[in-house]
Amino acid sequence: MRFSVPRYWRERHSYYRLKAAKCLDCGRVTYPYTERCRFCGSSRVVEVELVNEKARLLTYTVIYSAGEGFEDKKPVVIGIVETEESKARLLARITDVDVEELKTGILLEPVLRRINEDGESGLIYYLIAYRPVLKTG
Ligand SMILES: [Zn+2]
Incomplete structure (x- = not known):
């Protein structure tokens, strides 16, 4: 995963807050976030943030051949999660989990994770990842 520095910097707040578009029609x-609803095409959308919502793991894949810059972090788990309230689906890194304990349907929470560092710019990249909600008691 690699981003251009200007693009990442410009969009960093939407990465951190998981900025999404809620449709006022459907x-x-x-x-x-998009200015037009992906489901019904309406342009009556308002900005919402998904970062405070927990999510369920719908499906996932485990990547054992990690790319450049990720050699020390494999395996990498990528999942599709659905947020609890908004029912928004997003592709996200799943973190802090043993691959053996992974299963669909588990409850996850968003967490800010350092993913990479750009040697030239000195910019450290962070992205929202999802980790299992720890059971209490
Ligand atoms: Zn809509």
Whole structure:
């Protein structure tokens, strides 16, 4: 995963807050934010943030051949999650989990994770990842 520095910098707040578009006509939520609803085409959308919502793991894949810059972090788990309230679906890194304990349907929460560092610019990249909600008691 690699981003151009200007693009990442310009969009960093939407990465951190998971900025999405809620449609005022059909009520569905599109992530990432778009000015037109992905489901019904309406342009009556308002900005919502998904970063305070927990999510369920719908499906996932485990990547054992990690790319450049990720050699020390494999395997990498990428999942499709659905947020609890908005029912928005997004592709996200799943973190802090043993691959053996992964299963669909588990409850996850968003967490800011450092993913990479750009040697030239000195910019450190962060993205929202999802980790399992720890059971208490
Ligand atoms: Zn809509």
